[in-house]
Amino acid sequence: MNRLQGKVAIVTGAAGGQGSAEAKLFAAEGAKVVLTDVSEAGVLKVAAEIQELGGEALALVHDVSSEQEWKNVISQTVNHFGALNILVNNAGIYAIEGIEDTSLEVWEKLQEINTRSVFLGMKYAIPEMRKAGGGSIINVSSIFGIIGSGRATAYTATKGAIRSLSKTVAVELAKDEIRVNSIHPGIIATPMIKTLLEDPVQLKLRVEATPLPRLGKPEDIAYGALFLASDESSFVTGTELIIDGGYSAR
Ligand SMILES: NC(=O)c1ccc[n+]([C@@H]2O[C@H](COP(=O)([O-])OP(=O)(O)OC[C@H]3O[C@@H](n4cnc5c(N)ncnc54)[C@H](O)[C@@H]3O)[C@@H](O)[C@H]2O)c1
Numbered sequence: 672m673n674r675l676q677g678k679v680a681i682v683t684g685a686a687g688g689q690g691s692a693e694a695k696l697f698a699a700e701g702a703k704v705v706l707t708d709v710s711e712a713g714v715l716k717v718a719a720e721i722q723e724l725g726g727e728a729l730a731l732v733h734d735v736s737s738e739q740e741w742k743n744v745i746s747q748t749v750n751h752f753g754a755l756n757i758l759v760n761n762a763g764i765y766a767i768e769g770i771e772d773t774s775l776e777v778w779e780k781l782q783e784i785n786t787r788s789v790f791l792g793m794k795y796a797i798p799e800m801r802k803a804g805g806g807s808i809i810n811v812s813s814i815f816g817i818i819g820s821g822r823a824t825a826y827t828a829t830k831g832a833i834r835s836l837s838k839t840v841a842v843e844l845a846k847d848e849i850r851v852n853s854i855h856p857g858i859i860a861t862p863m864i865k866t867l868l869e870d871p872v873q874l875k876l877r878v879e880a881t882p883l884p885r886l887g888k889p890e891d892i893a894y895g896a897l898f899l900a901s902d903e904s905s906f907v908t909g910t911e912l913i914i915d916g917g918y919s920a921r
Contacts, residue, residue, distance in 0.1 A: 674901045676701035681744065681753040683735050683792065686713025686760025688861030689811070692889035693759055693896045694718075698726030700897060703752045707733035707744055708762065727752070735762045735788035745795045754869075755799040757900045760789045761811045763829075765863050770824045778825045785829035786836075793840055797849060805848030808897045810837045812853045814919045817911065834911060841909030850908040852899045857915025859887040876879075882917030 680697050684690040685706035690913035691713075698704045706721075708714045711732045718730035719830050729751050746754050764909045766777050789810050800806030814831030815823065834853050847868040858864060858877050867873055878884050895914045898904050913919060 672700065674700040674897060674903065675757070678702045678749065678756040678900070679705070679754050680757035680759065680900060681705045681707065681748055681755065681792075681796070682759040682761055683707050683733065683788070686710040687717075689856065689859060689889045689892045690759070690761040691717045691760060692893040694728070695721060695726075696890070696893040696897055696899065697757070698728060699724070700901075702757065702900075703727040703729075704727070705729045705731060705744070705748045705752070707731045707735070709734050735760075735792065736783040738791055741791045745799060747777055749799055754803045755796055756803055756806050757809070758792055758796045758800075759809045759896055759900070760792045760819060760833075761809075762788060763811065763863075764826075765823065766790045766825050767823050767866070768821045768825070773824045774861045778828075781825040781829050785826070786832045789833050789836060793851070797844065797847075801847050806850070807900050807904070808837075808840070808849065808851045809852070809854045810897050812837070812855050812911070814855050814857050814913060814915045816853070817855055817913070818919050837911075838909045845908055846849060850899075850904070851906075852907060852909065853911045854892060854895055854899070855911055855913040855915065855919075856892050857881065857887050857913075857918040859889060859892060861889055880921070881915070882920065885916065887914065887916060899912070 682694045685710035690881035706714045718728035721728040812833040813830040815827045816834040837853040
């Protein structure tokens with residue numbers, strides 16, 4: 672129940688999918704949670720659900736690719752809850768196209784939302800975590816940050832960058848007791864994979880290719896994030912937590 676008691680966490684992309692599952696689980700475990708997303712209605716709804724269950728939550732509209740908005744989110748978090756201990760860089764977007772069909776615009780948009788966001792979030796969270804005596808940063812990559820997807824060129828590149836960025840910052844910040852880890856979800860049933868969910872043939876193929884033969888649930892990822900956010904993982908930094916039902920182990 673109290674694995675995050677007294678801690679303050681920011682979860683980006685918390686209006687739905689994995690981010691809302693993480694925000695709800697963190698709040699249930701005693702954290703004060705700041706939920707951010709471009710969808711105002713979405714974060715307000717999830718924050719209200721947390722508050723109805725007696726949790727503490729603050730919803731903020733936030734485009735993770737904006738430096739100014741990151742500065743505002745960090746300062747509003749500290750003004751409202753007094754500190755910052757945990758950051759989950761979860762927000763992201765997907766593009767399925769292979770290399771020849773990927774426009775420069777799509778490439779750059781994914782770099783901005785998926786990768787620049789992680790850089791900015793860490794950069795502005797670190798001073799507050801240092802003041803708090805340490806912290807935990809969890810960057811959401813993908814199994815396609817480790818293995819090739821055979822398509823989704825721009826997306827795969829952003830997720831690979833998140834993996835190595837997490838490791839180098841982990842080494843740099845260990846002296847400050849700030850831990851940095853990446854999570855690598857497999858195929859998780861969220862709005863991001865709507866097209867796949869609506870394609871029974873492709874869906875069956877993916878499930879059959881998964882040793883634990885099902886789709887992942889947002890909660891499967893949230894439990895991994897909870898471990899990395901909590902003091903239970905105090906000797907864990909620079910690692911990559913794969914949660915994919917064994918898909919990438921084949
Ligand atoms: N679903 C999967 O199969 C899967 C697999 C591997 C990795 N991931 C990663 O997990 C993370 C969460 O994805 P999800 O599956 O919950 O998808 P999702 O589409 O359900 O959620 C993503 C959230 O990010 C928000 N968002 C989009 N652009 C934003 C921006 N510029 N600023 C702030 N918020 C923004 C969206 O509004 C949405 O609420 C992403 O980083 C994604 O790449 C997902």
